[in-house]
């Protein structure tokens with residue numbers, strides 16, 4: 001039997017196994033779910049054991065890494081699969097149409113936290129592997145490294161990779177944790193953004209004050225914080241931090257023209273988000289703004305009175321969480337430092353400012369002339385009937401740059417999600433079509449990669 005027939009014959013079980021995994025609330029950001037995060041790792045281990053595959057739970061200072069391998073012949077090429085079994089918090093729960101950890105199938109989609117990011121996409125790899133093993137058609141060696149801390153910065157994976165170079169030796173890394181343009185226009189991600197994430201605190205008077213008695217005479221930290229944040233971008237949508245753009249790679253007109261050939265429907269984009277207009281850096285298209293230009297966003301802001309009714313108060317403090325998405329050749333540490341210096345320099349004397357950096361990550365660009373990339377193109381072409389387009393996205397997978405640095409390996413980002421999957425949002429979903437078509441495509445990848453590596 002062919003792997004494709006095997007997938008077709010076992011599709012209901014393949015789906016049910018994913019649904020079981022989606023029921024485990026493996027939220028890495030919230031300690032309350034610590035037991036469940038481990039349960040998800042154990043579940044994966046048990047699935048590899050069912051396939052008689054060597055599997056280990058590798059402990060780290062945080063959540064474990066599930067490592068599995070099938071070495072057929074050391075002389076054959078080796079594919080290292082990376083994915084993550086942890087998910088983002090599901091809050092706010094009241095915005096979900098059905099509970100986030102009770103998956104339901106509706107409109108040919110699986111609705112659950114993690115269905116697209118990344119349990120659904122990661123589990124496709126386990127099932128593609130099963131189909132190849134069971135039909136005796138796995139042409140090369142495979143290693144799996146599935147972590148539980150991607151959504152919180154992959155710090156312990158970094159330690160694991162540095163300490164296990166030999167164990168992780170491979171010819172290519174294969175990842176499904178990104179999106180495609182659409183089901184009609186498949187694409188392969190060739191660019192991820194880096195990340196610099198900080199928390200800021202603006203402190204004014206030593207206590208909350210009466211806003212009438214003191215208002216207008218003492219700096220209001222919320223007013224000041226808003227002014228400071230507003231000044232970080234100018235009227236052209238450019239970030240005003242001195243030196244911010246110094247290392248930004250300027251892409252050629254040819255490259256930008258090529259990018260513009262990819263189909264993009266601005267009207268549909270606006271309609272999907274219920275917005276009347278888009279907004280961003282002047283002189284760049286929406287696709288360029290998300291794909292190749294660095295950005296700055298406030299992720300959260302708080303302070304003062306937010307309870308019911310009105311309380312007249314001039315608060316003592318205001319806080320915000322701010323992220324910057326970076327492009328080649330910006331580095332996270334450098335941008336974090338530039339932000340910190342600038343933010344402190346624009347603070348008036350009437351307040352004190354504290355800046356606390358969080359996790360960061362470097363941008364990553366995948367070359368399109370490698371065997372791995374070409375094999376991914378062939379695999380997608382075979383299952384879709386059209387050639388996939390290379391695209392860059394605004395999301396970050398910081399470990400990809402580290403893989404390159406520590407293991408010397410390129411990552412092939414063959415993701416099968418869609419923007420409409422609403423990852424990190426309420427009502428996250430993943431198409432059944434994408435799940436099954438993805439499993440098939442992954443199974444093709446191994447054959448093309450092995451054949452092309454030989455020649």
Ligand code: BES
Nearest residue numbers: 117150151152153177178179393395396
């Ligand atoms: N899978 C996403 C990254 C992604 C999404 C890349 C869509 C391309 C397209 C990943 O799980 C993620 O959410 N990463 C975080 C970074 C991390 C350090 C918290 C992100 O991009 O915010």
Ligand code: MN
Nearest residue numbers: 117118150177
């Ligand atoms: Mn992900």
Ligand code: MN
Nearest residue numbers: 088117151423
């Ligand atoms: Mn994510």
